[in-house]
Amino acid sequence: MYVCLCRAVTDRQIRESVENGASSFREVRAELDVGTCCGRCVPEARELIDQTLFELAARISVAA
């Protein structure tokens, strides 16, 4: 599903960016250009990044 229509960035790309080490909206934006045009996708992108970070943290704490 597209999160950012202006830059054609999908939820999968955002999740992959976080899983590959991005830990903030700024880092994901630098990698994918998400949110760099009209900006309407920024709240949804931020929420997706937070959710993915939360899921990663849960996986790490379960594995520890």
Ligand code: FES
């Ligand atoms: Fe992402 Fe416009 S929808 S910048």
